[in-house]
Amino acid sequence: MVGIGIVLLFLLAQATNNRELYERNYGRLFILNVVVAGLLLLVIAWMGLRLFSRLKRGKFGSRLLIRLAAIFALVGFLPGLLIYVVSYQFVSRSIESWFDVKVEGALDAGLSLGRSTLDVLASDLAAKSRAAANQLADTSQAGVPVAMERLREQLAANDLILWNANGQLIASAGQSRFQLNPERPSAQQLRTVRSQRSIAVVEGLEEGVPAALNNARIRAIALVSPSSFGFLGEPRFLQVTQQLPPTLVANAIAVQEANREYQQRALARDGLRRMYIGTLTLSLFLAVFGAILLAVVLGNSLARPLLLLAAGVREVAAGDLSPKPVLQGKDELGGLTRSFAQMTQQLADARAAVEKSMGEVDAARSNLQIILDNLTAGVIVLDPQGRILQANPGAERMLRAPLPQGASLAAVPGLESFGASVQAQFDDYRGERLQRGLDHWQQSFELHAPPPPGAGSATEALTLVVRGAEMPAEASGRQAHLLVLDDISEVVSAQRAKAWGEVARRLAHEIKNPLTPIQLSAERLEMKLAPKVADAERALLQKSVRTIVDQVDAMKRLVNEFRDYARLPAAQLQPVDLNALVADVLHMYEREGTEAATAQAPMTLELDANCPPILGDAMQLRQVIHNLLQNAQDAVEGAEHREVCLRTQWSEATRRVRLIVQDTGPGFPESILKRAFEPYVTTKAKGTGLGLAVVKKIADEHSARIDLKNRLQDGAAAGAQVSLSFVVAA
Known part of the structure; x- marks a missing residue:
């Protein structure tokens, strides 16, 4: 409907320029425009009912559509009504004044003024051209180009051309320098110049307004007389072209066109009045209805992106960052929906990146915590x-x-x-x-x-x-101090044990050598002196020699223990049945003499039948078991309840076999508990302190973990426990 109305309005406007066409078709054109306007009115009413229905249903965008329709209608109707009233008054009351005698006289005076102005400009340019030709008359052939450039600047001309008598180009300055074939003056013009010495012509005004604005110019041609000193010299012609000011050209053409149109309109004043009033009325009618229709259409196009954005905002607010629909239009609202969709996608990507980064940070923190914990x-x-x-x-x-x-x-x-x-x-x-x-x-x-x-x-x-x-402040967010602690107690103990081993080796070497001569010398003294002394002195001699021999034997045993600790051989690891080895060692204790067996504390044996063979040196393990049993027997000596327990235990979780020796003695003092595995640390009056040191050294040779602690009962020490954990044989 809008398209049909625009076509009809265009035809009506065309008819206003043709009085006969207008008078012949005005009635039909007017009726067709009224029909189109009525149909537009029905469409607008139908769309208004739809808007009212949408508003009653509370659909999003209804109020915006109604507001936009009202705004567009008011914007189109009120200015149009104002222009219509003013135009109607102007046309109906003032159109006669357009055809006043004063107006006609003003148009004639304007035409005369334009012609006079152009004639003055042409005459002035012709006079300046003659003066320039006179300056070129005395100019040598080589200096002509420079002189022409200087003259072009003085004359404010667009182009200067110097022709010979045959109409051939000699020199040029200005725009003609870039033309291959400049326009030549006609033969008639050259003859006129010879007789009048100069002419000036206004060109381009008859080409129409757009072309005249660029091509309207004054062309002046002046005769360049030969030099008074030259014989055989031929005349030359200086052509000067100057562009007319566009404003002057436009005004001259406007006055000319206005005068022509005035003469045409003056013939049909009454018809012109009806044409304008009818055109204004229909234009207002179509403009108002078209504005209302356009308001509804544009409002709908504005509401659709807003509906998409509103739905998308609600989804984003609810945490839904799934891809959002977009409009494919190229306007700003379509771009806004695309930007919103891109923003949502970027938010989704950013959230995914943050979740990934948080996961990586948590994993790194967890890994770091695991490393720190272990x-x-x-x-x-x-x-x-x-x-x-x-x-x-x-x-x-x-x-x-x-x-x-x-x-x-x-x-x-x-x-x-x-x-x-x-x-x-x-x-x-x-x-x-x-x-x-x-x-x-x-x-x-x-x-x-x-x-x-x-x-x-x-x-x-x-x-x-x-x-x-x-720690650097930027690493933790605040200033902090870092402490790293290493327990070197075992290292110190091992160094101490190594030092004691070296001492033992040297003592064994230095002390053992003089012991045998001392013992032999004492026995020789007894053998030589005993027959020569009285009985009383003989008994004293024998007792003294026996004391020397016993102490030498004790020192030999001590030296042998030093030697054994310092030169303990490397373990030859082979599969060993620990249960059988423990039973064999315990059987040796049972076969000792009756008096010794009576003095021993009762020993309990608890063997785990599931124990697999372990990797060990049978000879060294015998020594370990013997030392532990001997220490346990010494610990329970004098105790009220005397008992020694020997136990083996298999751990499926750690894949190790434990050997445990427990006693019911007083336990270890606090000062001894931590250093019990160091050489010469003992609480026994007759002990050397090498038993547990040898056990520790053998355990290290077997890669066995050794543990020493007091057994507690009601918070008090109720004995000691030594356990070794061995690796099973493959």
Whole structure:
């Protein structure tokens, strides 16, 4: 309907320019436009009912559509009505004034003024051209191009051309330099110039308004007389072209066209009035209805993207970042839906990336926590005030104390002096770092820590190597101190055992050599002097010699033990049935003399029949079992309840076989418990302190774990327990 109305309106407008066509078809055109306007009115009413129905249903965008329709209708109707009223009054009351005598006289005066102005410009350019021709008359052939450029600037001309008498180009300046064949003056023009010395012609005004604005110009041709000193010289012609000002051209053509149209319109004043009024009325009618229809259409096109955006915003607010539909239009609203869809996709990608990064961070944190939890070294992170920020299980196991976050290290029970020493080390480290550029400090500490659970009440003497450093603030978000703890108690014990082995080797070498001569010399003295002395002196001599011999034998046994500890041979590991070996050793104890068997404490044997063979050296394992049984028998001597238990145990989980020896003695003192495996550490008056040291050395040769602890009963020590864990044979 809009298209038909626009075509009819165009035909009506065309008819207004043709009085006969208008008068012949005005009635039909008017009726067709009224029909189209009526149909548009029906369409608008139908769309209004739809809008009202949408509004009653509360559908999103209805109020926006009604508002847009009202705005567009008002914008189209009110200005159109105002223009219509003003135009109607202007046409109906003032059209006669257009054809006033004054108007006609003004148009004639304008035409005369334009012609006079053009004639003045032409005459002026002709006079300037003659003067320029006179300047060129005395110019040599070589200086002509330079002179023409200078003259073109002086005349403010667009183009200068110098022709010879035959109409051939001699020199040019301006736009003609870029033309292969410039327009030549006609022969008639050249003859006129010879007679009048110059002419000026206005060209291009008859080509129409667009072409005249660019091509309207004044062309002046002046005669360049030969030099007064030249004989045989031929005349030349200087052609000067100057563009007319576009404003002057436009005004001249406008006046000319207005005068022509005025003369045409003056012939049909009444018909012109009806044409304008009818056209204005139909234009207003179609414009108003078209504006309302356009408002509904545009409002719908605006509402669709907004509906998509509203639905998408609700979904995004609910956490749904699935791909959103978009409009394929090229306008801003279509671009807005695409941008919203891209934003939603970017949000989804960002959320996926964040979830992936969080997963990676959690995995890295979990891996780091697993590494920290399984480190044998202790790791503690402290703030500058000494409060615990983080500690791994290794540190708690090493220090035998819980390390809660936020608590001061110096306030943990049992670690008061350790925490204070660590804080003092950090205070000293700050000053030394600034002066000497240190990146960490290291210090060893002797720490008396509680024993592990089930190991009795005795404290353990630990030797710790502690390294401290400051963590960068940007790495943790705040300044922090890092502590790394290593328990070197076993290393110190091993070094001590190695040192004792070296001492034992040297003592065995240095002491054993003079023992035999001492014993032989004492026996020789007894043999030589006994027959020569009285009975009383003989008895004293024999007693003294016997004392010397017994002490020499005791020293030999001590030296042999030194030698055995220092030169313990490497273990020859083979599959060994531990149950059979234990039973065999225990059987030897049962075959000892009656008096010795009576003095021994009762021994209980508990063998696990599921124990597989272990990797071991049978001879060394016999010595281990013998030493442990002998220590247990010595420990229960004098106790109220005397009992020794020997047990084997198979662990399916760890794939190891344990050998356990328990006694009901008083247990180990606190000062001995941690150092019991060191040489010459003993509580027995007649012991050498090498028994458990040899056991420890053999256990190390067999890669066996050895454990020593006191058995507790009602919080008090009720005996000792030594256990070894052996690797099974493949």
